Amino acid sequence: MNCVDLFVQQAKRKPNTVALWSPDGTRMTFEELLAMAGRTQRALRDAGVKPGSSVLVVELPGPRLYAIVLAVFAMGATVIAVEPWLPVGEVDRVIRFMRPTLFIGGALGMAWGARVPAVRAISRWKASSRVLSARGAPLSIEDTSPETPALVAFTSGTTGQPKGVVRPQGYLIHQHDIYTRSLGLTHHEGPDLCIFANFVLANLASGRPSLLVSPRWSFKQLRAIDDLPDELQPRTLSCGPAFLAQILRNARLDKLASVHVGGALSDVSLWENAFDKWPDTHFLHVYGSSEAEPVAVLDARKAVAVSRARGFHQVLCVGKPVDAIRSRLEPNSLWVTGPHVCRWYVGNDRENLVHKRVDEHGNVWHDMGDRIEVRDDLWWYAGRASQPAEDFSWEQSVYHELGHSRAFIHRTNPGSVYLVGEGLRQNAERIKQQYRGIDRLICCPIYRDRRHRARIDRRTTLRKGAPWLPG
Template sequence: MNLAELLSQQARHRPQAIALLDLTRGRLRQVRFAQLDEWGRRGASLLAREGLQAGDVILIFHPLGVELYAALAAVLRMGLVAMFVDPAQGTEHIARCCQLLPPKALLATPKAHLLRLTTPALRRIPVKFATGLGAPGAIPWRRWRSCAPSSWMAPCSPDTPALVTFTSGTTGQPKATVRTHGILLQQHLALERTLGLTPDDRVLTTLPLFVLSHLAAGASTLLPRVNLRSPGRVDGPGLVAQMERHRVTCLEGSPTLVDGVVRACEAQGRILPGLTRVFSGGAPVFPQLMARVQAVAPQATVTAVYGATEAEPIAAIHYHELDEDDIHQMQAGAGLLAGRPVPEICVRILPDRWGTPWGSLSPAEFEELTLPPGVPGEIVVSGRYVLTGYLHGQGDAETKIRVGETIWHRTGDAGYLDHEGRLWLLGRCAARVADARGVLYPLSVEAPAQAFPQVRRAALVAHAGQRLLALELDGPPTPTLLQQIHAQVGRDRIDKIWVLPRLPVDRRHNAKIDYGELRQLLIANQKTAAPS
């Protein structure tokens, strides 16, 4: 099935229902399902008129907004492959991605078209479209308005490519993740069951790919006015005002973005009674944040979702499912409870050999390697929407395991399954500290530290032959506080605590610790940081 068919079904069954509420330009723009489907049909006609055919790759540089999803509706309907590259990674990264998968067309904002001046790979793209006011040498995308709506939809098999995104490539050649129509459909079904959205819901989200699933489910999606390139600096009060004004029932976002909303409510003494669901993921979601969310949204089901680019979702847990023993175990260093794996995903724990390829294994060998409950190791997953490989096999040897006819994906995360079948996370395998005392995983000390309300972020790192816990605090680092934290995480496990003004985080969510940058920061700040 072509994924665009799900949007057309919503247009036929609920033509006047609101599909998108777009505040990204500072004013409200509402688009109904029938309108969005028609715009996609007209856009498909324009793409066909300019010579594009099913299977062609179109590189898209466009921010979150109505125009992006109208264009995606056209691209999917035509059977084209939408290719997304982060321009913030620089012109060399763009060039490497275009070499790995040469685009036939470019669809971009006028500002993004300026990259053509410094990027020969973009100038070589045969067909160029420009949104907004247009750009020299580019076809105005607004011409779709004068095109007749296309009645044709490209037939797609489950293996037909639909979307391509790239890793950062900071350690070498970027890897291209290819999501087929079949993978997107299975992912939508899993998200639909996990999130439980209905046509009565209005979702505020900052997760662009999730919007496709929401449109397929018939839920209205609010695209907020927020700087997605810096979710850690979100205007919390402004976001809360948008949620209240437009009667949002469901909030989705990274832990950092959700924290910004909660902080705004706490500072103003506000409650969000209209929220019925809050979902957070993309980085560790600690129970302390979930408790604070529950306090400002008392009617909401608060859920932490665990997943990866190659497999989303993997597991989920509701705040009300956590009992006192779970909280105690997390504070005692057992890791972070991610919940039960979703039914569509198989999870196994293998010995931690991150950095060393497994190659192919027989089913018997794989079962023999699988670790029993309670034993930590490397988390591997398989399932209908788990990406089984990267484009041209780039990166497959390091991250995939072939077991008979099944491909297992190595998440790069460490963890274990408990005797109830629940998944516990221990952090990134590459961030573990291995020394004469043994192996120490990040979340076994970061989770206990995050139990203190003064701790904004915590990170385990090896530095100068010692195990250090780096902290970013709300407020001054009093000796009493640092001693309490050190006692909680275990003085026999951590040598020192260092307090830094800010811990480095990932660009996408501003929530995951960048351990490599942290090590460099510790070297630069070791004379000024405050050790315990």
């Protein structure tokens, strides 16, 4: 079995259905994408790629990228997918470990590759615009084992340096099946507006159109979606909280029937605004990680209601585990195993030793790094395992006081505790009285990036210039 077989079945069943739409207006049907993947595969063979090889790919989302991915998967080779804004250090180590046969990149990818030592060491480079063979050829599909590595992706780096995560052929097939059962992937026939590559691959395996959005999306791109013809209007949306916030401000999406949101903590108010804008739309809250997704799901209206009822500013109820997940709730962390849980990190023995376990039956368990509590038969997020529980409780209380989540607790090496965030000056006296363990308040802007993570240069803040309020 090869995961590309699922796509080929859909291409034969729905040859004229749009598979991919890009922000530049490009549309490609399933039949056209299949033919493009066949031509790409011929060019890859000419460049020395064969079963067991690995190919480094740095390309923006679009038909060209997915034709390359499908061609490599079909050969029984491995795609190393890199976003050029990731920190170079860990990426360089993974590339050295995998020793790719070929580097394929667009203009941005080529510029990025020139500054990464491990990429410069790859003997064969090919511009993505020239990866198509002039000669047509049917896509050839190798029979692979479930353990054959298909994709090496990188974690987002929210808990440290990004790590290379191996997704074998069997993982991709199981993840598609779990998406179908747990998220209702095939309940809607229309297009899916998605920013996550794993959902694009799942849509290709399900015969659903994907509306692609560049990682560097612009407001103009979002507004252009509303001008698409009816058959390309998105029926579903798969995204993170930050993208949902921008969609709320910059697009109508009148045909939207279902929304899946995961990837980060989100404010209750964000969901309530979405409920108001699309009152008849189904919303699903998805909990997972780059190593295991989905882990748990819950109807978002219920997740918001119970979180609001407990006085939380953020949606902390993450629902119940999906049926394919087995879990162990340990005092300070959640461990999970299942067919769509990645087994190891690439070339990182230290992280594998800390975050992976093998039980007596050979099952690999992954440490999610989150504290999870069970209340009323539902899972509740209770902070990162690396964060003191007291700090998480303080932060949640402060969010309630401030009316927003743009703040965090920072502990210094000497043992001082700082609260850093927006709007602290106006609430300073009340916060100082309520949280006597906090030594200082630091007022400064906090912004959230497109993955909806709180971002700030903490060293600069502490050293240079934010107003300090005595504790």
